[in-house]
Amino acid sequence: MLPNKDDILRELNQELASVSSLQDLEKLKARYLGKTGIVKELSKAIKDIPPEERKSYGSLVNEIKDAVEEIFKEKFSYFKSLEESKKLSKDFIDPTLPITSQLGSLHPISLTLERILSILKSMGFLEQEGPELEKEEYNFDMLNIPKYHPARDMQDTFYVNKEGYVLRTHTSPIQIRTMLSNKPPIYITAPGKVYRKDDDPTHSPMFFQVEGLAVDKHISLRHLKYVLDTFLNIFFGKSLKTRYRSSYFPFTEPSFEVDIECVMCGGAGCRVCKQSGWLEVMGCGMVHPNVLKNCDIDPSLYTGFAFGMGVERLAMLYYGISNIKLFYENDIRFLAQFEE
Ligand code: DAH
Numbered sequence: 001m002l003p004n005k006d007d008i009l010r011e012l013n014q015e016l017a018s019v020s021s022l023q024d025l026e027k028l029k030a031r032y033l034g035k036t037g038i039v040k041e042l043s044k045a046i047k048d049i050p051p052e053e054r055k056s057y058g059s060l061v062n063e064i065k066d067a068v069e070e071i072f073k074e075k076f077s078y079f080k081s082l083e084e085s086k087k088l089s090k091d092f093i094d095p096t097l098p099i100t101s102q103l104g105s106l107h108p109i110s111l112t113l114e115r116i117l118s119i120l121k122s123m124g125f126l127e128q129e130g131p132e133l134e135k136e137e138y139n140f141d142m143l144n145i146p147k148y149h150p151a152r153d154m155q156d157t158f159y160v161n162k163e164g165y166v167l168r169t170h171t172s173p174i175q176i177r178t179m180l181s182n183k184p185p186i187y188i189t190a191p192g193k194v195y196r197k198d199d200d201p202t203h204s205p206m207f208f209q210v211e212g213l214a215v216d217k218h219i220s221l222r223h224l225k226y227v228l229d230t231f232l233n234i235f236f237g238k239s240l241k242t243r244y245r246s247s248y249f250p251f252t253e254p255s256f257e258v259d260i261e262c263v264m265c266g267g268a269g270c271r272v273c274k275q276s277g278w279l280e281v282m283g284c285g286m287v288h289p290n291v292l293k294n295c296d297i298d299p300s301l302y303t304g305f306a307f308g309m310g311v312e313r314l315a316m317l318y319y320g321i322s323n324i325k326l327f328y329e330n331d332i333r334f335l336a337q338f339e340e
Helices: 005-017 022-033 038-048 051-090 108-122 150-154 173-181 221-236 289-294 311-319 332-338
Strands: 133-135 165-167 186-195 206-216 242-249 252-261 278-287 303-310
Touching (some): 005 051, 022 038, 038 051, 108 186, 108 206, 108 332, 173 206, 173 289, 206 221, 221 252, 221 278, 221 303, 242 278, 278 311
Antiparallel strands (some): 133 165, 186 206, 206 303, 252 278
């Protein structure tokens, strides 16, 4: 007797209606398509069928097998997608929930650095960058600081395991990089991290500097003084007395250190200015002719001025902070006071 395909499929569909999990579905599938399942039994029964009916019996059993497999395939994919959407609904994020945590703010060093650069940018000085791992040649030699020159001791250097390189001790090597790749007129600022073996309440082994450089025809000391006085007045937000003290840097001649009247006591004398009434804020000078020559710039045609300032130092004076370490501890109670 031939099996009834419709009856078998109807029964299967009835049983499927009450299946509610993947596990139950697996069990039902085994009952139909497993080794001892209903479909297998039908195939085995072919041996009891008279030879003349075997062909039609066999093709009917195959039809039943294909239909049963198709039904299970559909049901499995239905259960899989059901499980996936269950998982997704668990991961649901509600974007309408209110923000409960405090928003961050810019670090006081970033704020100070941005302000320094934007003031100088408004005067025509554009930003240049250089690497922190710097060629010894650019950090020293080409800045007119030859090997064994005592001026190398002014900056206690971190040497590294790479022949001919140092952690830059100042941002002045960016002057060299700029003059090697550009010819005058040059008006740049060069911000960045610098490294020195130095560690006390006002010094850190890593700190930020901003270098400035102007090289053009007829640049004189008066331009230098005008730019720096203007910069300092804008930076501190008031008209300040300045003083240019004669000093020494190998890459400038003449060289100066710039003092401002003490922003804490107005020049009367206090703990911050060590009773002198003055605060040193940066170094500067006219670019040494040797430095210009090292970069293939003719010192009889061009002159220049340069300056270098410490960002932490200016931030400490501006905000009235006495210990540089506060900038690096990342104490949120300290940092939150600088929100703009
Ligand atoms: N490079 C100097 C330092 O780190 C700072 C400096 C002084 C830079 C005078 C200059 C300059 O460009 O003219 O101590």
